[in-house]
Amino acid sequence: MKRDDDFVKEFIKHLFPRVVLRGNLRLTYTFCLGGLAFTAFLILMTSGALMLFYYQPATHGAFESILYIENSVPGGWYIRNLHRLASNVFLILLFLHTLRVLLTGAYRKPRELNWLIGFGLLCLALFEAYTGYLLPMDQLALWATQTGMNLLGTLPFGELLRSFLVPDDVGQPMSLIRFYVMHIALIPLSMLVLCMLHFYQIRKQKGVLPYL
Template sequence: MKKRGLAGEFVAHLFPRVVRGENLRLTYTFCLGGLALTVFLLLLVSGVLLLFYYQPTTAGAFSSILFLEEQVPGGKYLRSLHRMASHLFLILLFLHSLRVLLTGAYRPPRQLNWLIGFALLGLAIFDGYTGYLLPMDQLALWATQTGMELLGTIPGGTLVKDFLLPDGIGGSLSLLRFYALHIVVLPLAMGVLIVLHFYRIRRDKGILPYL
């Protein structure tokens, strides 16, 4: 059989050359991973559109959100779509992880892919948290402060807190770091893990052992 690279295996998993009829049956775990990937792509598209209006400054962040929702046709819908998609993404990842745990699909030879999936869930939670500060309203500020206080209670958490908030919650540099993490660093990291996750599914002969 022709061997493919990482990207080739990812594409082949999304567009298989043949699918058994039994794999198309609708069950309670039907395509949770695929649904999560679809929502992730929706988050990328809606996030890119939001970039055209958002201002990552302490003075302009909240006003740019107001402008988007009140002056831009469909702006309120776009922001709501991005927010709801982020919630759905976390729910799907959690349910997918729970299914893997309950069915024992983390056992050898799939233990590496279980760790990749768990790391993906952690990054998704962190990405959602960094996005919470971006509107710079009262809810965002209080939620970020609560999260940072919890972070400071774990070993090494103070160092992470000082890196994320060099000038305090609501500071210009802190907002910029949350913004960079939310739109560049974490999405790229998740994208790499998603490709690697699907690659390992095929390498480990997961749900499609005949491919």
């Protein structure tokens, strides 16, 4: 129980430190890419939660609900475009953060576990973006998702995964619901847990990190 408390406390301390050393404010090593990516993640969660009040995960209601959000909900156009822009920024920041870790050798011992956690976050972020792409249910979303499913079918065990993600057909009721549940709940919660673990590991390994 004490370890669980430490896990949460270290996560909160990393987000809201009481003291920040002057040397830690220099951007020459990390460029704050991890912190910026997490900020984009919080924006995604907030804007996505607001759209949940109006979005309908139904084959014949999804696109109409998007139009309603954009045209009839006060600030809806801004919230939806903020969500879309933040998703692109989030992926870019994660790629840059991963590249920075590779170039600076921050994946080496004793930080291998944190490197795997970070790589898992990148993979989940890509899958999160893919599941969200279908939700507007316009022609671009349908064709892009269909292309992704066809590519998935060429991989080992791809047909098994495809049958789980798309039990009926792309854009049909069961497929849309599965993409919706993964996009708003399963993947974000998994990413949040991994973020907490990632920050916890950073706090615990601060003695071996040159920038902390």
